[in-house]
Amino acid sequence: MKLSNEEQQILAGSRGEMLQQVMTTIVAYGEALEADRLVDITGMGHFVIPHALPGISPSMKMLDALIAAGLKTLKPFTLDPVAPLDFKNWWLNQGQIDSLKHMYRTQKQYDIRMEALGLWNPKAWTCTPYLPEVGNLPGRDDVLAWSESACVVFANSVLGARSNRNGAIMDLLCNIAGKIPLSGFLTDKGRRATWRIEVKTDRLPPPQILGAAVGKTVLADVPYIVGLDRFLGDGINSQTWDYLHELGTAAASTGAVGLFHVENITPEAIDYKTDLLTGEYKTVTIDDRTLHELTASYPIMWKDKNAAPAKCFLGCPHLSLNQLQWWADKIHELLIKHGKKHLAVNTTICSAPQVLGKFIEKKQGWEILSKSGVRFSAACPMQVFDNNLSMDDAIITNSNKLRVYTHARFFPDEEIADIMITGRIRRNR
Structure with a gap:
């Protein structure tokens, strides 16, 4: 990778051992992604791990070392939703409550460390940080280092920002350094579509089902979706915003979609139209039968398959x-x-x-x-x-x-x- 003078100096330890370790990790991450260089992060962060679960969350020891070195993210960040410790709202029995208390026994200590590292405010916990009431709303072409899949796909697709699906811990480290490897969805090439998805349903399909069908089809590729403007109209409005958020979340979890384009609706599709498609794209049609067969294939995972919903x-x-x-x-x-x-x-x-x-x-x-x-x-x-x-x-x-x-x-x-x-x-x- 080609590093700037400032980046080389940090890598050499000019700003302390801990930031040196952070930069070393980011450079190794960039080399694994075959990135040519690092670029500056221009938007706030959003991180996927809000919970203090051993083996999943960053270690307290690592967080303490970062804090002791005086490090924090260059811009504030938001986190995924809080742990379900509001027990009365979840209809739990005492055994479930006791288990959750044990699982999240170090949650308060984790929360304190997140605040020290740059958490935006005490309410900055949600998987919809870009809603106007929350306010972590990146702009077009903002460079981000986000990690929550549902947030990444929405920011890329609907807002036109640029973020890869970064891993937990890497999201924090990149936002501390303010640097991210230039690769994937951060590049124009990485944002081009390799699938043309033609929606030919009789009415607006449920977004959670259409998103699942798209994700199952393209997996981690970028789709260019046509046919939704028949129902949603052109451009983004509040209805389209909610619809595409649901669609993207389903596509990101059923597959691993990090970016989609919708003809006449999403920003890049409006600007570049079918030029977003690569020269060798595949075409798939999704109709009402496709969606019916998909939902019919979902297994019932309940112990008692005939139980009444509780x-x-x-x-x-x-x-x-x-x-x-x-x-x-x-x-x-x-x-x-x-x-x-x-x-x-x-x-x-x-x-x-x-x-x-x-x-x-x-x-x-x-x-x-x-x-x-x-x-x-x-x-x-x-x-x-x-x-x-x-x-x-x-x-x-x-x-x-x-x-x-x-x-x-x-x-x-x-x-x-x-x-x-x-x-x-x-x-x-």
């Missing part, structure tokens, strides 16, 4: 303010239709702390959901499944990401809403 988790990724209001309206409508006042399934809805705060201020939607029995959390539902904590629970979700990583059973929004009200799953689905 819990419902919504908000993986965290819901936006508009999505929270949609759920309030939908549940209100269905409760009236069925002549009920409460949900039949214990339900938790997840969103960023700042978004939940705004939703509470609006009162009406919050009151509808609260009175129906919904509980709210700013935590991550995936962590409730750690160490097989919820293996005996029949849990339903509208998140393909949660389905991929846990034994939760997936249903699209309209169908899961009906199940939440009635407590029954149609057996002929």
Whole structure:
């Protein structure tokens, strides 16, 4: 790699042994990626590990060494959602509570270290950092060193920023140095599409299902999606923002998609159109039958496959303010239709702390959901499944990401809403 004079000096130890070790690691990372050089990070960070779980989170010893050397990220950072220690919101039994307390016994110490290393503020924990209520919103062509897959794919695709799917710890180290290897999605070449995905459905497909179909097809490649502008219109608006966020999260977890382009909608597709396609791209059609066959193939992972659903988790990724209001309206409508006042399934809805705060201020939607029995959390539902904590629970979700990583059973929004009200799953689905 070609290093600048400043980078060479840091590598030689001119600014201390600890920053030297940080730079040595970043250079080795760049060489593994076959990068020519390092480039400056221009946006705030967002990191994938917010939890103090041994073997997963960065070691306390390493964090302490960085802090003792006076190091912190050059710009503030946000983190993925907090651990699910708000036990009452998750419908847990005492055994599950005790297990979570033990698993996260060093969480407070970890939180203190994150603050010392540059955490933006005490509420900066969410998988939707770019929502306006949160404020970690990178601009077009901002160079980032992010790691959470759902955030990376949204920043790249919808915002036009540039980040690779960096690993945990590398995200922190790169943001401390303010440098990232120039490779992958940071380059124009790495952002070109090798797949043309033609969406030929009769109506706007559920984003979680379409995203899963795209991810399963292209894996880690870059797709250029055509046909969605028939339903969403041109450019980005609040509806498109939420739709593409759900689509990208599913594509990133079912496959490993870090960037997608949507004809007439996403920034680079508007600017460069089909010039984004490489010379030897593949074409695949996704229609209603494709999506039906995909969801029909999902296995039921519950111990009792015929069990009635016991819990419902919504908000993986965290819901936006508009999505929270949609759920309030939908549940209100269905409760009236069925002549009920409460949900039949214990339900938790997840969103960023700042978004939940705004939703509470609006009162009406919050009151509808609260009175129906919904509980709210700013935590991550995936962590409730750690160490097989919820293996005996029949849990339903509208998140393909949660389905991929846990034994939760997936249903699209309209169908899961009906199940939440009635407590029954149609057996002929």
